[in-house]
Amino acid sequence: MSPDLPDCAFVPRPPGPPVPPTLSWLGASLWACFFPLFPAPLRQPLQSRAIRRLLTPRYALPSHAPGVEWSAAKWESFWRTSLPHSSRTVLFRFLTGKLTSRSLLFRIVPTLVSSPKCSICRYHDESSVHLLFACPFKMRVWRLAWQRHFATPFDSIQNVVSSFTSWSWPPLRPGTPSLSAPLVLGTILAAHWSAHWRHVYDDIPFSVSNVLISVNKSIQLLRDESRLLYPATL
Numbered sequence: 392m393s394p395d396l397p398d399c400a401f402v403p404r405p406p407g408p409p410v411p412p413t414l415s416w417l418g419a420s421l422w423a424c425f426f427p428l429f430p431a432p433l434r435q436p437l438q439s440r441a442i443r444r445l446l447t448p449r450y451a452l453p454s455h456a457p458g459v460e461w462s463a464a465k466w467e468s469f470w471r472t473s474l475p476h477s478s479r480t481v482l483f484r485f486l487t488g489k490l491t492s493r494s495l496l497f498r499i500v501p502t503l504v505s506s507p508k509c510s511i512c513r514y515h516d517e518s519s520v521h522l523l524f525a526c527p528f529k530m531r532v533w534r535l536a537w538q539r540h541f542a543t544p545f546d547s548i549q550n551v552v553s554s555f556t557s558w559s560w561p562p563l564r565p566g567t568p569s570l571s572a573p574l575v576l577g578t579i580l581a582a583h584w585s586a587h588w589r590h591v592y593d594d595i596p597f598s599v600s601n602v603l604i605s606v607n608k609s610i611q612l613l614r615d616e617s618r619l620l621y622p623a624t625l
């Protein structure tokens with residue numbers, strides 16, 4: 392990798408020495424054992440960055456992935472930012488263009504998913520943005536939750552989408568010290584995700600009011616935890 396390229400696993404790699412086929416511990420160990428046997432031109436200094444680069448797969452994000460232009464620093468911030476675990480996983484799949492929306496599944500396994508239509512509104516094709524944000528039912532939750540917790544007006548669902556895709560955050564309303572905007576947005580996202588799959592697998596209707604109740608309970612829980620951990624800030 393040339394020095395001017397960010398050290399990020401998701402950046403397309405220029406031609407270079409062969410890459411070990413697996414990320415497993417065993418694979419890494421075998422690679423370390425056999426590395427000295429490679430001809431000298433294929434060797435690189437065994438610095439941590441070089442090892443990490445060699446052990447990462449040849450993997451480039453699809454061009455439509457929202458995170459395709461992200462720098463290594465932004466990805467590092469993604470992993471360091473405090474978020475509910477379930478929402479970080481969902482966001483990673485969204486940002487890397489790998490969220491299993493019905494549009495994607497219809498394209499790759501039409502025998503299993505017979506229509507790209509959203510199973511909640513039953514009108515729009517379910518893209519990844521529609522699945523998480525733009526379905527009219529989910530947009531209503533986002534709007535109401537945003538208006539309750541954030542200080543800036545909710546102009547459109549793009550407010551939410553761009554917060555995640557740019558990894559920059561709107562200010563919270565006063566009175567929510569010790570909670571961060573990504574934590575609040577991640578909590579809302581986690582409630583969406585949970586309600587979505589309860590609808591898909593358990594036939595529980597996606598209810599805007601129930602999702603909002605779930606969001607408010609989760610955020611109250613975060614506040615209570617903060618009160619215990621950081622009593623001086625409240």
Ligand SMILES: [Zn+2]
Nearest residue numbers: 509511512526
């Ligand atoms: Zn929909």
